[in-house]
């Protein structure tokens with residue numbers, strides 16, 4: 001069983017994602033503890049929050065004044081500070097060993113019924129929770145970057161994640177005015193399993209002289225109606241983050257670039273998409 005009511009939220013890791021998650025939770029009225037290993041990192045997290053709140057306030061996009069929201073967030077380097085949190089979201093570096101250590105600490109520190117979530121982009125939830133006594137309360141709540149701007153959250157279900165942990169993850173995300181989708185705990189889940197090869201191929205296309213970098217991006221923006229082409233998006237995400245995610249996917253999934261079997265089979269069957277009335281979906285003629 002996990003708690004059915006959340007009031008106090010812990011966020012572990014005050015970097016790009018942790019500071020964004022803390023900000024959005026505080027904006028929606030939660031009491032937040034933002035924890036990192038060094039006071040300097042906590043301060044850096046608050047600087048990012050202050051900048052973002054100031055920008056949003058100037059656009060009249062906050063429900064309360066920025067000072068009130070900011071006051072709901074307490075910074076700490078002390079693990080004990082999150083002991084009485086109802087939900088802890090882990091947003092530390094994308095390293096399985098580090099995350100497993102953090103979750104062991106959380107299990108030892110937090111209340112038995114607290115929900116424990118990871119913001120991992122690509123690592124296995126099942127593995128992160130693998131050594132715990134109560135893995136049922138561990139769920140993926142995968143926020144998108146930048147957290148205050150992006151509307152969606154991916155809820156990831158590990159092998160042992162309980163139904164009430166999943167339900168609470170959706171509910172919490174909904175409280176933050178995020179829409180959710182749900183993914184099984186397989187490499188990259190939905191978002192990065194599809195996004196990372198797309199970015200990777202954009203980089204290759206540029207590198208192989210298919211088009212200038214501007215035209216790779218413009219081609220995808222104008223040609224497929226995405227708001228940002230792959231090279232610009234990679235820059236926004238961080239090329240190191242992209243490389244790390246792609247390496248993890250490569251290790252887990254191997255060569256993903258051959259045409260999918262299902263694609264060939266559907267074409268052979270004449271299911272060509274909207275124009276034939278049926279592709280992966282059915283269409284009215």
Ligand SMILES: NC(=O)c1ccc[n+]([C@@H]2O[C@H](COP(=O)([O-])OP(=O)(O)OC[C@H]3O[C@@H](n4cnc5c(N)ncnc54)[C@H](O)[C@@H]3O)[C@@H](O)[C@H]2O)c1
Pocket residue numbers: 012013014015016017018035036037038041090091092093094095098102119120121122142143144145237238241
């Ligand atoms: N950056 C993105 O675009 C993005 C998007 C979605 C998900 N994610 C995921 O979110 C997580 C965090 O990514 P980020 O980009 O915010 O990283 P980041 O490097 O900006 O921040 C990580 C923070 O974690 C802190 N940290 C490390 N070990 C810690 C520990 N034991 N206890 C407390 N704090 C610790 C570091 O000091 C650092 O401040 C990763 O799992 C990443 O894959 C990132």
